[in-house]
Amino acid sequence: MSLKSIIYDQVTNNLEILDQLLLPGITKYVKVKGVEDGWKVINKMQVRGAPAIAIVGCLSLAVEMRNDKFESKKQLRQEVEGKLNYLVSSRPTAVNMKGAAEELIDLANQLSKDKSVSLEDMIHKFLLKIQHLLEKDITDNQSIGDNGAKEILSRVSGDSQVRVVTHCNTGSLATAGYGTALGVIRSLHAMKRLEHVYCTETRPYNQGARLTAFELIHDKIPSTLICDSMVSALMKSRNISAVVVGADRVAANGDTANKIGTYQIAVVAKYHAVPFYVAAPFTSIDAKVSTGEHIVIEERPDREMTHVGEHRIAAKGIPCWNPAFDVTPASLIAGIITERGVFKPEQIKAVLASVSA
Numbered sequence: 001m002s003l004k005s006i007i008y009d010q011v012t013n014n015l016e017i018l019d020q021l022l023l024p025g026i027t028k029y030v031k032v033k034g035v036e037d038g039w040k041v042i043n044k045m046q047v048r049g050a051p052a053i054a055i056v057g058c059l060s061l062a063v064e065m066r067n068d069k070f071e072s073k074k075q076l077r078q079e080v081e082g083k084l085n086y087l088v089s090s091r092p093t094a095v096n097m098k099g100a101a102e103e104l105i106d107l108a109n110q111l112s113k114d115k116s117v118s119l120e121d122m123i124h125k126f127l128l129k130i131q132h133l134l135e136k137d138i139t140d141n142q143s144i145g146d147n148g149a150k151e152i153l154s155r156v157s158g159d160s161q162v163r164v165v166t167h168c169n170t171g172s173l174a175t176a177g178y179g180t181a182l183g184v185i186r187s188l189h190a191m192k193r194l195e196h197v198y199c200t201e202t203r204p205y206n207q208g209a210r211l212t213a214f215e216l217i218h219d220k221i222p223s224t225l226i227c228d229s230m231v232s233a234l235m236k237s238r239n240i241s242a243v244v245v246g247a248d249r250v251a252a253n254g255d256t257a258n259k260i261g262t263y264q265i266a267v268v269a270k271y272h273a274v275p276f277y278v279a280a281p282f283t284s285i286d287a288k289v290s291t292g293e294h295i296v297i298e299e300r301p302d303r304e305m306t307h308v309g310e311h312r313i314a315a316k317g318i319p320c321w322n323p324a325f326d327v328t329p330a331s332l333i334a335g336i337i338t339e340r341g342v343f344k345p346e347q348i349k350a351v352l353a354s355v356s357a
């Protein structure tokens, strides 16, 4: 059984998230009673990871809607739109919350115009859609995992095992379950084709050391932790088969925003001829953003760099630059692994066109 980052019970209208600021030392769930709480737990990174952000944001709206009284479909539509736009503002780089908000606002517009739909039906249909987003994330991740495992194995001979590097946390803690890049690693492990996974610490927030390592140990996956600065040395000495990371937003040309440090791993992978893969749900591809240059990169407080927990590690008075993400150019990416298949970055535009046709 993998870790559960989100607990949601429709019947009791209860939403709780595993507080990722306290992991791995303390396992504590925090109640999310509505949109305001949802915004806070996302912004403070008590829950993080692009898919988990979207799911918790949407579920926080569902919890609030069940407690609210609406006088008309028009009022419901307006409230839903305002609250979803507010949730999008909690963290700017990951596209998933924005994509989910746009989908839900479209649905609210359609339902409010449709005279055959009552207020009660509208609420019901809206809540069903949110529930569907949660369930779809898990099934999509399982497909991403299997597609990615097949792709990586297609590059090795016979039934040999592979050694993989990953960065940040893309597992059960970052999604509704299973994970994206970590889902690929889970699938390789389930197929008994994973020899070893190396996870980076992922400074400054240490998602790798605190969260990915926690998941790997929990699931008994053969793994080793390395510092971010050790990737070149690892690739030179350990015959790495592939790198697989997640994504916060993929531009239409395949440029990919992901956790800070991803770009340098891609550069190093190119130098060592190690294929570099991005694993993400298809909804992480933002057709409206033509290249990575247009992706807004969130900058986080200095404190995340200067302190580990309550303990200061940097000299007092030093100013910091703390971008939470960087953009890996499409030219460094061997493939984008999605639930719909594995695409070369240069295929993305055509795939987007065929989906919207």
Ligand SMILES: CSC[C@@H](O)[C@@H](O)C(=O)COP(=O)(O)O
Binding pocket: 048, 049, 050, 051, 094, 167, 168, 169, 170, 171, 174, 175, 179, 180, 181, 207, 245, 246, 247, 248, 258, 259, 260, 324
């Ligand atoms: C499946 S999670 C994909 C990405 O969101 C992940 O790689 C990442 O960059 C997470 O960043 P975070 O700042 O921890 O939210």
